[in-house]
Amino acid sequence: MRSLCNQPRTLSFSTISGHxxxxxxxxxxxxxxxxxxxxxxxxxALILKWDSATSSYAAVTSLFHHDKTExxxxxxxxxxxxxLMHSLDSHTLVQAQNLMQMAMKRLQKEFYQILSMYRxxxxxxxxxxxxxxxxxxxxxxxxxxxxxxxxxxxEAGHSISEAESVSFVAxxxxxxxxxxxxxxxxxxxxxxxxxxxxxxxxxxxxxxLNVDKLSSSKIHKMDWEALExxxxxxxxxxxxxxxxxxxxxxxxxxxxxxxxxxxRESCFAExxxxxxxxLFRLPExxxxxxxxxxxxxxxxxxxxxxxxxxxxxxxxxxxxDSTSAIRSQVLxxxxxxxxxxxxxLLEFESTxxxxxxxxxxxxxxxxxxxxxxMSYLSLxxxxxxxLPPHMFADWPLPPNSPSPSLLETSRDSSESDNSSWAPPSFxxxxxxxxxxxxxxxxxxxxxxxxxxLGYLFLANNVHHVMDRVCNSNLQVVLGCEWIQKxxxxxxxxxxxxxxAAWGDVISSLPENPKAAVSPVEAKQIFEKFNFYFxxxxxxxxxxxxxxxxxxxxxxxxxxxKLVPVYREFYDTHKILVGSWREMREYVRFxxxxxxxxxxxxxxxRTTSSS
Numbered sequence: 001m002r003s004l005c006n007q008p009r010t011l012s013f014s015t016i017s018g019h020x021x022x023x024x025x026x027x028x029x030x031x032x033x034x035x036x037x038x039x040x041x042x043x044x045a046l047i048l049k050w051d052s053a054t055s056s057y058a059a060v061t062s063l064f065h066h067d068k069t070e071x072x073x074x075x076x077x078x079x080x081x082x083x084l085m086h087s088l089d090s091h092t093l094v095q096a097q098n099l100m101q102m103a104m105k106r107l108q109k110e111f112y113q114i115l116s117m118y119r120x121x122x123x124x125x126x127x128x129x130x131x132x133x134x135x136x137x138x139x140x141x142x143x144x145x146x147x148x149x150x151x152x153x154x155e156a157g158h159s160i161s162e163a164e165s166v167s168f169v170a171x172x173x174x175x176x177x178x179x180x181x182x183x184x185x186x187x188x189x190x191x192x193x194x195x196x197x198x199x200x201x202x203x204x205x206x207x208x209l210n211v212d213k214l215s216s217s218k219i220h221k222m223d224w225e226a227l228e229x230x231x232x233x234x235x236x237x238x239x240x241x242x243x244x245x246x247x248x249x250x251x252x253x254x255x256x257x258x259x260x261x262x263x264r265e266s267c268f269a270e271x272x273x274x275x276x277x278x279l280f281r282l283p284e285x286x287x288x289x290x291x292x293x294x295x296x297x298x299x300x301x302x303x304x305x306x307x308x309x310x311x312x313x314x315x316x317x318x319x320x321d322s323t324s325a326i327r328s329q330v331l332x333x334x335x336x337x338x339x340x341x342x343x344x345l346l347e348f349e350s351t352x353x354x355x356x357x358x359x360x361x362x363x364x365x366x367x368x369x370x371x372x373x374m375s376y377l378s379l380x381x382x383x384x385x386x387l388p389p390h391m392f393a394d395w396p397l398p399p400n401s402p403s404p405s406l407l408e409t410s411r412d413s414s415e416s417d418n419s420s421w422a423p424p425s426f427x428x429x430x431x432x433x434x435x436x437x438x439x440x441x442x443x444x445x446x447x448x449x450x451x452x453l454g455y456l457f458l459a460n461n462v463h464h465v466m467d468r469v470c471n472s473n474l475q476v477v478l479g480c481e482w483i484q485k486x487x488x489x490x491x492x493x494x495x496x497x498x499x500a501a502w503g504d505v506i507s508s509l510p511e512n513p514k515a516a517v518s519p520v521e522a523k524q525i526f527e528k529f530n531f532y533f534x535x536x537x538x539x540x541x542x543x544x545x546x547x548x549x550x551x552x553x554x555x556x557x558x559x560x561k562l563v564p565v566y567r568e569f570y571d572t573h574k575i576l577v578g579s580w581r582e583m584r585e586y587v588r589f590x591x592x593x594x595x596x597x598x599x600x601x602x603x604x605r606t607t608s609s610s
Contacts, residue, residue: 124248209237269322365544452501513569
């Protein structure tokens with residue numbers, strides 16, 4: 001039984017105290033004043049009752065768990081004893097100091113036990129869900145002589161759950177102990193216990209969220225797949241860490257040490273700084289990896305968006321001067337990520353510009369560069385609402401930007417005269433990158449020997465650009481005016497394609513198909529039409545129109561320009577050709593044949609519109 005009674009002396013908190021345990025207690029003589037004597041005796045009786053060295057019951061029983069009302073009285077008596085010590089004579093003061101050491105040792109033990117026993121109810125998630133720093137640190141939580149944690153809960157009624165009530169009582173108990181120990185000059189002993197336990201909880205929480213302390217050299221050695229997994233884990237962890245882990249810890253620190261601004265500040269800083277630095281430094285280390293490729297930009301943007309969105313909460317949670325290093329680390333990470341994003345966008349732009357202009361598609365279809373670039377940009381546009389405007393504010397577009405010979409830029413007319421046009425916005429950067437792509441497509445089109453194929457290539461590719469714009473957030477980013485201008489460009493390409501590809505066919509027919517002609521002239525017109533139509537059809541049917549909607553637009557336009565005129569000429573003059581044999585020789589196509597051939601252009605090479 002004696003060993004059981006002595007067990008509390010082996011607890012870790014007892015080794016932290018800077019005060020020596022008292023020797024065998026002697027019964028002190030009461031001070032002369034009757035009021036003071038009564039106060040002294042009451043404090044002495046309660047302190048000795050819960051002294052582990054003199055009571056086997058006290059050694060194995062928690063005061064705050066056993067009887068919170070008595071615990072409340074215990075705190076009051078200790079505070080009264082501390083106030084009384086200022087008026088005691090030297091002999092009685094020594095006795096009071098011995099009692100005070102007993103009380104502080106007891107309270108330190110209770111403090112340790114509450115932090116340990118109620119760890120599950122004091123975890124940051126429980127605390128952050130139940131409270132806010134604003135509500136919990138206000139004066140309405142302060143205890144009065146007639147108040148107690150149980151009384152506060154009764155006042156709250158049934159508005160909180162049982163788990164929340166346990167958390168509330170534990171926090172109130174910790175606060176009353178901390179205030180008592182600090183006011184009695186034992187802040188160091190109180191803080192050492194609190195920090196040792198709570199810091200381990202933060203470290204454990206960060207570890208469970210799969211946030212490792214990685215060095216720059218280790219990150220440089222990781223392949224992208226492994227690093228991407230780390231980034232994904234970080235993205236999941238950062239919201240939980242800020243809004244639950246660190247927020248809950250700040251709430252708890254503010255409440256427990258609400259009586260002292262300096263103590264709660266230093267306490268929270270010591271508990272949280274290591275874990276927070278580990279968490280918020282990872283984006284900086286990732287952003288500094290060598291040779292960032294454009295495909296990695298989306299993970300950088302994910303981290304930037306997550307960290308930027310949490311900025312106000314981070315500023316609030318780590319608002320102390322002692323946690324300014326955390327705020328600086330967050331800012332540094334955002335700057336590094338921003339620089340990395342810029343580098344990757346420049347690399348993307350450079351990749352487009354360096355793409356060989358002679359590398360084209362033989363059938364005039366959509367170039368792989370177009371599909372890849374627009375897939376990239378449509379994904380990039382999804383970040384429009386998450387990236388702050390200042391990310392591009394000091395990154396102007398290049399002055400004297402080149403314009404393609406067959407394309408207009410996306411600038412407004414009011415801006416077209418300004419060679420240094422460079423609106424500092426995400427939209428302008430996206431529009432610029434699409435312009436770079438269109439310029440490259442224009443240079444590729446110029447290498448086609450057949451003009452009609454060059455125009456068809458541009459129509460196909462710009463149509464694909466517009467399709468991706470109109471079916472993604474690019475539509476919002478670029479706006480209606482940009483879309484209207486580029487839709488007009490597609491129509492211009494198609495007009496020039498028809499002229500280059502089918503102009504000879506159309507001009508082979510007379511302007512007035514019903515005008516009188518001789519049989520010889522009729523045969524010549526039919527013969528000329530046959531030649532140009534067959535030539536155009538063979539060539540154009542080897543080309544590609546990748547989109548069904550665009551294909552219908554092209555074939556419909558050709559049919560409208562060709563079939564009615566040919567039908568009128570055919571119906572009016574076929575009789576002039578002569579015999580059946582001559583009809584077969586000179587009139588190879590009926591109007592229905594022409595309509596059928598026109599509608600079936602590009603048939604085998606057309607895909608459905610997305």
